[in-house]
Amino acid sequence: MSYAIIGFGKIGQALARAFARSGIEVSVATTRDPTSFASDAAAIGPQIVPKTLAEAVKADVIFLAVRFAAHADVAKALPTWQGKTIVDVTNAYGVPPEDLGGLPSAKVVAQAFTGGRVVKGFNHLGAGVLGQDPAVHGGRRVVFLASDDEDAAGEIGDLAEKLGFAPVDLGGLSEGGQLVHGHGKTWGKLIFKDLVKFG
Template sequence: MAATIGIVGSGAVGRALAAHVVASGRNVVLCNSRSPATLESAVDDLGPRASALETSAVAAADLVVLAIPWHVVVPLLEQLPPWHGRTLIDATAPASHLRLPQPHDLGGLTSSELVQASAAGARVVKAFCTLPASVLALPPANAAGRRVMFLSGDDAEARAVVSVLIDDIGYAPVDLGSLAAGSALQQPGGPLAGLDLRRAD
């Protein structure tokens, strides 16, 4: 398991996940569209396990979470260096219902398949995208059980790594299998979008 998690995007989703990652004892590196200096206060809030770097350095981590607006996903991925088998967790959502600009017609692909096609050599796992950021920011576990976190991807080893991360930060992982099938379930309009379940342990 990677000791340092890179989170590309430090908005509502990125910061919520960063808080759980540092609470689990791992280090986190963050970036935004501007500069590391603009994340000084967010890093202070997260404590000594957090730091801010340029996007290219954050994306070089062994395990990277993508938490940026959908309309900048493909342009950003296309300018990053090859992934060489590293795992990319796709937490993004193609929020077309918000009438945001769309970089591409998805052409029958799920959004995560488009992410996979745009991130050469990455092992893409879709996760952390079905719950609102306000819920992601809450503690993942309470007396009623651990909140369920779905994941999907085509590489079994990468899915296992992400399952361990999900488990370690306090959620109950539910592996949906392939990227195409699992992502269609998770993305906006899919039956798992917004579904907030708990598993009693």
């Protein structure tokens, strides 16, 4: 299984730290030349491999860690996303609900990534918290996952555990996804909830 993070801002780097801590190789890409962020990647660890966007989207699992408005541009990188799992880490806070057509933002992302299996996840924590070691007080920091594809949610749940987190499946994008969905001037009820699972 190969992994990539698209977007290498604060959230992308926080995710990269999680992969590096666990010794799992992950490609990182932006729309910029990889040499422009190679030193930032190297500072996190040797497992973080800068690539072009075209190279990075060859991965099996792709973490979408760009601004919500940029998701459609990333989706154009491939004609179909069949066989790939996209982890939607974006937040649409500030985007008017009417621009989303009344849908949760992850549903809008799913429409753009034709054929891909979309899992909403890792988006409810700020970068500062997400980038920390998820082992906390003898427990593990919770990450919420929502997907209309149970197999994809299970796959990302397994990966979350390898990264040291405690995954909590919220169900489908229209139900559980609403709990970790920001739009307009409102945040979902679980956004910014820093929870720890014990046992």
